[in-house]
Amino acid sequence: MLELIQGDGGVTVSSEQLARRGHTTAAQVRKDLSHFGSFGKRGLGYSVDELKDRLRIILGLDRVWRVILVGAGRIGSALFEYPDFKKRGYDCVAVVDSDPAKIGEKWGERVIRPAEELESLIKELHATLVILAVPASAAQLVAERSVNAGVRGILNFAPVQIQVPEDIPVENVNLVMELEALSFQITRAVTP
Amino acid sequence: MLELIQGDGGVTVSSEQLARRGHTTAAQVRKDLSHFGSFGKRGLGYSVDELKDRLRIILGLDRVWRVILVGAGRIGSALFEYPDFKKRGYDCVAVVDSDPAKIGEKWGERVIRPAEELESLIKELHATLVILAVPASAAQLVAERSVNAGVRGILNFAPVQIQVPEDIPVENVNLVMELEALSFQITRAVTP
DNA sequence: AGACGCTTGTGAAAAGCTTCACAAGAAAGT
């Protein structure tokens, strides 16, 4: 399981230290990293700088991803304001919404565009990812339209399981499901 | 892998049908469910009503979870407005924030309380879960204070890995990490 | 140079998870 390493004081870091931060084991860290080539130094550990560079490449962070945000409601605005969105290599190239009252509204330097333009925006702006911050009822349709227009991945905040071709990765973020996972763990913990 | 079943037309449902919805296999569904006792009927499938009841119990949804929302910023407000929050058994019993300008503001029928009251609110209102919608820099401290005051689980929206005792489950929701997972998958897909 | 303390990379073993396959049970039709 890959875990992200934040900048650390030392110049090198051992699998042991990484494991503690990442809530996993040293062997696990070594095995994970070894899949991408062996760039650790025996007796020393991994160079923090090199590790950062490698991870950036492994995770595909050596490029800027062009993202379109669909849905300018509360979740949409929370995401848009997210501090290190841009810093981490994600460029929100457009915001669309289906509510006529919202269209034309300015968010920073972006103007909210009508939902009908989704396909053309994806193509013109070469967007690779879409973030679905729309109601559950609209999610499937928006997902299909996005994929047909050439999007490569979807981050889905709508509380439904969307169906897309197998080669399009979808990450789901669902508040209620996360809470259910918690309540499940707490409930199980009582009688293990 | 447990998947949630939404209300369906029929009175019974087969593992096959569940599998299609849940993006898994029939054998998988049967094995999962069999861990919690065998309540399917051979030749018929599972009674939808019984399945719902069982899942409610398995997931700990047969009780109402008392939740305190820490952080009344954009993410906090997006969560607070989340439609089926209450319906699904989560009762937001308090909202706290450290910004003096926000304290006293009304959100629905809740009044935003000062962050100093966190511990007393947890105890008085018997909160079991906290949602951390605070900046990364504040997350660890709030988590520790919450756990010390008796919270049993944490939903963490701050982009840091928080450290708490092993018996306290933490679910992390981190926009950037989800996006990184997507970019990783897309990048890998090119050269598998 | 040699000994020592660390730490990686990686086979091999262990554990966990998924799929297969099929006996056994339940309804419905004959």
Added chain:
DNA sequence: ACTTTCTTGTGAAGCTTTTCACAAGCGTCT
């Protein structure tokens, strides 16, 4: 009652992931 049609529950087989264990490499100290 018997046959047919479904579908569960579960051992066994197959596959994946995690952990163990240790040779080999690197730096330091004497």
